[in-house]
Amino acid sequence: MRKLYPFHLIEAKWQKTWLDRGAFRASDPGEPGAEKPKYYILDMFPYPSGAGLHVGHPLGYTATDMLARYRRMRGFNVLHPMGWDAFGLPAEQHAIDTGTHPAQTTLKNINTFRRQIQMLGFSYDWNREVDTTDPQYYRWTQWIFLQLFKKGLAYEAEVPVWWCDGCMAVLANEEVRADGTCERKGHPNVYRRPLRQWILKITAYAERLLQDLELTQWPEAIKEQQRNWIGRSEGATVEFRIQNSELRIEVFTTRPDTLFGATYMVLAPEHPLVDQLTTAAQRKTVDAYRTASARKSELERTDLAKEKTGVFTGATAINPVNDEKIPVWVADYVMMGYGTGAIMAVPAHDARDLEFARKFNLPVRLVVQPPEGGDSEGFTGDGTAINSGPLDGLPTPKAKKKITAWLADRGLGKAAVQFKLRDWLFSRQRYWGEPIPIVHCKKCGTVPLPESELPLRLPEMKDYTPAGNAEPPLAKAIDWVNVKCPACGGPATRETNTMPQWAGSCWYYLRFIDPKNDSVFVAKPKEKYWMPVDLYVGGAEHAVLHLLYSRFWHKVLFDLGHVSTLEPFLKLVNQGMILGEDGQKMSKARGNVINPDDVVRGYGADAFRLYEMFLGPLQATKPWSTQGVEGTYRFLGRVWKLFVDEKSFEEFEQAATDGDAGNAFRQIKISGSIVERQAAGDELRLLHKTIRKVTLDLESMSFNTAISEMMIFVNEASKWESRPRLVLEGFLKLLSPFAPHLAEELWQRLNAGRSSLLCSESWPAYDESLLIETEIEYVVQINGKVRARILLPADIGQAELEKAALASEKIQRLLEGRSPKKVIVVPKRLVNIVA
RNA sequence: GCCGAUGUGGCGGAACGGUAUACGCUACGGACUUAAAAUCCGUUGGAGGGAAACCUCCAUGUGGGUUCGACUCCCACCAUCGGCACCA
16 A cells, blocks of 8 residues: 555654754753753553453553653653563463563563553653563562551451452452452352462551552542542440440441430451350350351352341440440451441431341331431431430430440540551562562561572572462472571571562552662652653543552651652553544454554554554553554654645656665655744734634643644645645644654754754743734624624624624514614624524 | 543535635636546635625534633533543
8 A cells, every 4th residue: 555655764764863963862850951841741551461461452552652752842850660570370371381580571572562561652761661560670679568567557367359260369358359350351150269379468558558648649439449449447446344244335427416226236257256245045056157157258258239138246345335235246347447347227227227127027216317307217317316315315426425425524436537448468479570678587576588598589490380379389499498597597487479460560669760770779869850740641441450559669668768759650541442443442352453564564553553542541441443553554644744745756666666665764854845934923823813722732642632633734825826835834743743754854954053952942832922813713602592794803802792693684684673672793703693 | 420531514524713624635617628537727625695706594512601702711511532441
């Protein structure tokens, strides 16, 4: 197929030139260029999968590249790096299947990704590339782990963890889907089993992770998701005595004001007190129930459609507010993992308790009067306390306060805050992850590796299969496992768990600042200069986990004095998804995957970039259309035609088919229609209108409308018989962030011999005074409906405008002599006649 | 169930409370061509009227409201998508 312009030659040429000339190197403090204001613009770095890039990946990368190029032209010192989040299961799975070392697979995949990303002309500073699997990188991941450990934020515990039969590995809570399958591969058999695990105390930061969301400029939706995940609730803990026993049951409730309505209690099946409370008569029933629920998958336990189950323990508790005797039940609708694992049940004002009470015929006592009358039973909102002794008549918030104070005075309870957020299960029984730098010694216990021994490298292995008894593969590397205890020198063993994939991505944005430093993970002056990340762009699928984990690490590093900002990412934008042409999610199975290589081969990187952004708002999910790419490609073809002498281009094409492309390419001439002359008023107005729109749209990340405005410019300018050089030059600057290769090529040709790069030119300013039109088409409405359009001078006075509108022939006819009740005049726009 | 987002032509989408449908795609017509492709020019929300320039009415998920004027603001509802889900 004939190419509209020789993008293949142009793109290769400029990619090489930019790289050779270090056009996108960010200047560190002390270097020339660092006196400029800094701007740190970051993409979520990819996991380099074997499948290579698909068109969804570059969506965010294209947006950030356009902004990075724009910021540079605006005089910023821009840090725009790229790297690889390269630990992960697929490479390890591949190793198990084929014996290929995961590092080899990873290297190969990284090379593919890098090539594909580079062919799109992104302005990354490749000197700063990082790879989380590089020992020089994970050395510092391990170092940060040691800081967490020393601060008491990393601990070991024997905990029931999610075990996936398919992955032969433990999963984090967050990796188990609600339907009980694993998030990674969709394996069905995920169940709990107790195992020794490393856990990070993220809950210690729950409050700050919640509060400091206020410091960020993130989409409200993402903040809300994090808030929900952290799940802070205020309430009280209350202690219930057990009749004829010294035992106490502590519950957490957000509604202490309903204490008078508590008609029974429920313990989670795993609650430690169940054994001691259960009476001899009930023991058999209770034990059977507990065994049954232990076998249940979370899916079965949390299935809302399912009927509530439970059994009576035989024990009786005493309600501290009225000494009433209430039965204690065991039921699996109460979770051991939240609050105290025990509740007071107030069936009148809690849907779950009500359902349970109805099923087991437990009493329901109304203690809250809804504000607007209505059904009291099942009412869960705020109202007025009734049947509650001293609380009667108090509105819910006051009743909560009063009863909480009352309980606190008597030592029966106190105000409390609970979070849904759980501690972070940090170990994995896998090979391809960062080794946890810990040694287990019989004498000294858990001993951190001295920092001088980092990185603790992964041992070479032949067999990557997990032992299957939950022993990680590293346990098989006997020589590696057996070490001397760093503390006492006695025999000891290394930790064989590795870190989860999240670890490396928790802090990579800091390493980009100082990627080659081998004495510290990031030098303080550099960190202070570059942080925070000004703009972070990535997929919404990381709304909670990655963003929460890295915020957590960042805060720990802040507390230890290693970083200077409370939050890592100032502004966050989530790019949408690109669907296949059929409107379905792209997947191999559906066969609707678009490969960027094919698109670039057919239309060039510039058309690809432009199309990705022209498709619609960055945040939206939208379907791919190859015909749409042709649209932006044609646009670039028109730009080429605007600048280039057609005859010499045809000669080039002829020569290219004869095999002398290189020389003929150089012979392509600039169009004779481009002349050195003063621009006329309407030419200047068009240029400045375009500058204005493109500038404002880049600021608001409205790439699609910026591109549409440039299309309007080209459509107009193509009609000009002679084209003032300066106007076209101004346009090239605007085009530069969007279609950088073509713009750079035309820039060079427009001023033959010029050696400066367009991408380091300064962004053009627009002059408002040039935008003023002399004449405006005013709209005349009658009762809000457009009835006429009249052309009038732009500087017409309001009174004159009104007069002209009323005088217009058509309006006169439509008014039929009625006199207007009111006339609204909007300067420069319209006149609305109310008749 | 709860939280969040989104509903505008055949399609992707534009529109500070002020000319709805910019820009692009598709489709159709024309030019160029032996022909096709590519390219260029024109038409393209719907309905009706007119020989024509044009004119009239209806349309931004549905129903109300505020306003001289609503895609935009308010209330209720419907649909689709995403997230969470017995969190006491």
